[in-house]
Amino acid sequence: MLNCEPDDSAVITTTLGCQLAELPLTYLGIPLTLRRPTRAQMMPLVNKTAAKLPTWKSRLMDRSGRLVLVKSVLAAIPLHQILVLQPPKCILKLLEKIQRGFLWDGRAEANGGHCHVNWRAVCRPLSLGGLGVQDMERAGLALRMRWLCQIAPELYACIPKRHRKATSIRDGLTDHSWARDIHGVLGLQELGQYLMLWTEVEATVLTDQPDQLVWRWNANGVYTAKSCYRSTFQGSRACPAWKLLWKTWALPRVKFFHWLANKDRCWTAERLRRRGLQHHPRCLLCDQEPESMHHLTLACPFSRQVWYDTLSWLRLPCRPPDNELTLHEWWITARQHTPKPMRKGLATATLLVPWLIWKHRNSCVFDGEQPSTQRVNDRIKAEAALWARAGALGLRAVLPVDWDVH
Numbered sequence: 389m390l391n392c393e394p395d396d397s398a399v400i401t402t403t404l405g406c407q408l409a410e411l412p413l414t415y416l417g418i419p420l421t422l423r424r425p426t427r428a429q430m431m432p433l434v435n436k437t438a439a440k441l442p443t444w445k446s447r448l449m450d451r452s453g454r455l456v457l458v459k460s461v462l463a464a465i466p467l468h469q470i471l472v473l474q475p476p477k478c479i480l481k482l483l484e485k486i487q488r489g490f491l492w493d494g495r496a497e498a499n500g501g502h503c504h505v506n507w508r509a510v511c512r513p514l515s516l517g518g519l520g521v522q523d524m525e526r527a528g529l530a531l532r533m534r535w536l537c538q539i540a541p542e543l544y545a546c547i548p549k550r551h552r553k554a555t556s557i558r559d560g561l562t563d564h565s566w567a568r569d570i571h572g573v574l575g576l577q578e579l580g581q582y583l584m585l586w587t588e589v590e591a592t593v594l595t596d597q598p599d600q601l602v603w604r605w606n607a608n609g610v611y612t613a614k615s616c617y618r619s620t621f622q623g624s625r626a627c628p629a630w631k632l633l634w635k636t637w638a639l640p641r642v643k644f645f646h647w648l649a650n651k652d653r654c655w656t657a658e659r660l661r662r663r664g665l666q667h668h669p670r671c672l673l674c675d676q677e678p679e680s681m682h683h684l685t686l687a688c689p690f691s692r693q694v695w696y697d698t699l700s701w702l703r704l705p706c707r708p709p710d711n712e713l714t715l716h717e718w719w720i721t722a723r724q725h726t727p728k729p730m731r732k733g734l735a736t737a738t739l740l741v742p743w744l745i746w747k748h749r750n751s752c753v754f755d756g757e758q759p760s761t762q763r764v765n766d767r768i769k770a771e772a773a774l775w776a777r778a779g780a781l782g783l784r785a786v787l788p789v790d791w792d793v794h
């Protein structure tokens with residue numbers, strides 16, 4: 389009980405039949421303290437999150453499966469606490485380490501070699517080229533922003549309580565009287581917030597309308613944690629290929645492969661060469677040019693033959709890739725030359741074909757298989773039929789009518 393005389397507290401505990409406990413304590417799973425929680429107080433959260441990692445089962449999941457677990461379990465557990473508490477940075481780092489290790493290597497810790505993409509890039513929204521995993525620090529900030537005092541929390545604490553509610557915006561703006569309400573010793577953080585607030589307030593123009601709170605990051609002016617989270621990425625560059633990647637019907641692992649390929653993080657001969665590792669001097673499929681992801685998916689004569697065969701088989705009227713710089717660029721052009729009912733099928737085929745070319749390339753590199761467009765085409769047909777049966781309606785619409793999927 390806060391600010392309570394011992395006699396009063398004795399009466400209350402007897403009446404309610406409850407016990408007294410000293411701060412700090414844990415209530416509903418959240419550590420209650422008078423100050424910011426310490427590392428030791430937040431460690432149970434880290435241990436609890438680590439305990440949720442599946443042990444042997446993680447080895448049976450591919451990365452796209454582990455991504456689902458990271459998003460829905462590992463990133464969700466801490467939300468309850470970071471909604472009310474601002475954890476120390478080291479705790480956020482430990483939580484991220486667990487998520488990162490599990491996604492890339494299926495265990496709590498992974499070294500740099502296992503992590504193909506920087507974690508900050510993974511934590512960006514899908515439309516900005518990330519995997520949509522929640523960034524713990526930004527998510528916490530967005531959730532705690534619901535309390536207005538979070539705009540300048542340390543400075544707000546320097547204003548006496550009696551002034552906080554009694555002062556209106558107009559009173560506070562008149563002759564900068566809000567600045568005179570600040571009392572006590574200002575530290576570096578408070579001074580920084582003071583200067584930031586001064587600049588913001590200077591630009592404020594009052595009208596005759598009554599005061600109202602407007603959240604500028606949402607169309608209807610109402611705060612939501614989602615809009616606040618999005619606003620922390622304001623000014624970031626969008627990823628043009630995100631719709632093709634994430635809005636198209638395809639297996640999650642195929643989308644994950646394309647996401648990595650888009651970031652040039654697949655171990656092609658070109659990438660191995662850049663890292664000074666052993667590699668084949670020329671593409672194994674055509675034996676003509678050095679092997680890069682662009683060459684493998686778009687420029688290789690072998691791949692172009694596969695593209696031609698698949699597009700003809702699916703009766704898609706667009707032409708195969710030619711001189712396009714990216715797969716997305718080709719898809720945009722091809723889409724314009726495809727009738728509307730066939731466009732979803734085209735998008736799914738755009739993801740399916742490069743994936744199976746990559747798998748065939750892997751069989752040639754690691755299992756000594758001979759390149760064969762016939763085998764890739766057969767594999768594409770079998771896989772397309774499976775996808776159509778599994779729910780790829782767009783692909784089903786473009787498959788030949790005599791196929792047993794309709």
Ligand SMILES: [Zn+2]
Pocket residue numbers: 671672673674675676677683684688689690
């Ligand atoms: Zn080639």
